[in-house]
Amino acid sequence: MTTRRKFIAGAGAAGAATLAAPAVHGQSPIRWRLQTYAGPALAEHVIKPAIDSFNKIAAGQMEIELYYADQLVPTGELFRAMQTGTIDAVQSDDDSMASPTEVTVFGGYFPFASRYSLDVPVLFNQYGLAEIWDAEYSKVGIKHISAGAWDPCHFATKDPINSLKDLEGKRVFTFPTAGRFLAQFGVVPVTLPWEDIEVAVQTGELDGIAWSGITEDYTVGWADVTDWFLTNNISGAWCGSFFANMDRWNELPANLQELLKVTFDSSHYYRQWWYWGGEAALRVNGTKMKLTTIPDEEWAVVEGKAREFWDEIAAESEVKAKVVQILKDYNAAMEKAGRPYRYT
Structure with missing residues (x-):
């Protein structure tokens, strides 16, 4: 496991050179570090399948390194680390990562904002929350990629x-x-x-x-x-999202931006049925x-x-x-x- 000390020591050396141009034949792949709010056991469901899928489909053009809760930086410092480029992307709710935006309070569990998991994607995709989140995060140098629902x-x-x-x-x-x-x-x-x-x-x-x-x-x-x-x-x-450093996002070619969106959407879909079925089955059995x-x-x-x-x-x-x-x-x-x- 990469320790926090080793990570910080190597961050400056890795820098922009590692993450610069899109990969071409004979060139090293673009590498991103993504840290999730979830520990290893939970991440096996809420993020790892999507990252594995992305890396497989990217076929050497780009590779995402996945880190778990507090592995590189404490969860409360995720936003700042992403904003400064210390890490490239984050899976979290706005509230837990202490983002300095007007919408932070609505991330995670805003009391009784939703009754069912499908409420979250409908609110973002049909009722205008996606546009509000995009505007608020663009102000602070962050790309809000997409939001999805977790468990109650x-x-x-x-x-x-x-x-x-x-x-x-x-x-x-x-x-x-x-x-x-x-x-x-x-x-x-x-x-x-x-x-x-x-x-x-x-x-x-x-x-x-x-x-x-x-x-x-x-x-x-x-x-x-x-x-x-x-x-x-x-x-x-729970309302959570995928975020990325805006500069790192803008450096990606269009096909990789689209691949990130699609694989993260697959992660949202996975959680829809995994949680929905699990909540009922475990109450009963x-x-x-x-x-x-x-x-x-x-x-x-x-x-x-x-x-x-x-x-x-x-x-x-x-x-x-x-x-x-x-x-x-x-x-x-x-x-x-x-x-x-x-x-x-």
């Missing part, structure tokens, strides 16, 4: 959660914006490196996790250290976690507070207000459309 956000805990009161005082690993929202219910948000989470639950540093659905809990080992899974969620799908549910009438309080939270965010800037209005318009349309788009 549920609590996985050591003790059962049967009511909102049970959340009080729970130290939970979660996303920045999700933590900001959940704090009003007594949750204590905790930020730790991704790979430290399992041990932190075992040692009692954490009481639980609100970072994923049940598929990830099983895949990455969290189901081995948490006994309970809350079926209520604060968002139906999983043996490691017991399910609890907060009653609908009590959970409605959380949903109501989410709409208040939306308005607080909208008041912060014109861009945020525009995104919030899109979310409101979209969800109103889904509710009016009824089944299967929304169930009441």
Whole structure:
């Protein structure tokens, strides 16, 4: 494994020379470093198949080196490292990588912005979020390649959660914006490196996790250290994206830019069915976690507070207000459309 120290030492030497012109016959391939937010076990599903496919189809013209969570730089420094060209591309949500844009707060799990994973690509491709993200990231030298959906956000805990009161005082690993929202219910948000989470639950540093659905809990080992899974969620799908340093992106020939888009879209598609099937199968057939549910009438309080939270965010800037209005318009349309788009 390339250590962070070796990577930093060699970064200057590699520099632009390694990533300059498109590959031609007899010339070394273009090489990119892409770091994902995901650890190795999760990355096997959420990114590695797409990278393997890209490298195979690129056939020596370009090669992407894949690095996992915190392997080269901490997740919270991903944006800065990509912006400066230390790494070339990133798979993450806006919130986790601390991007300095007006849309950062909507990455990851913006409370109740989505109910199902298909909501995310529809919002980006049909309701205008893609254009907003493109404009915001272009301002800071980053190419926003595409956004897609991951799993819903549920609590996985050591003790059962049967009511909102049970959340009080729970130290939970979660996303920045999700933590900001959940704090009003007594949750204590905790930020730790991704790979430290399992041990932190075992040692009692954490009481639980609100970072994923049940598929990830099983895949990455969290189901081995948490006994309970809350079926209520604060968002139906994580919103994450692929990003690249704008200069590195512009240096690529058109065929490689298109190949990146297509293989990243295949990654989005893979996650659609992998998570959707896994969430149901593991609730029904999983043996490691017991399910609890907060009653609908009590959970409605959380949903109501989410709409208040939306308005607080909208008041912060014109861009945020525009995104919030899109979310409101979209969800109103889904509710009016009824089944299967929304169930009441």
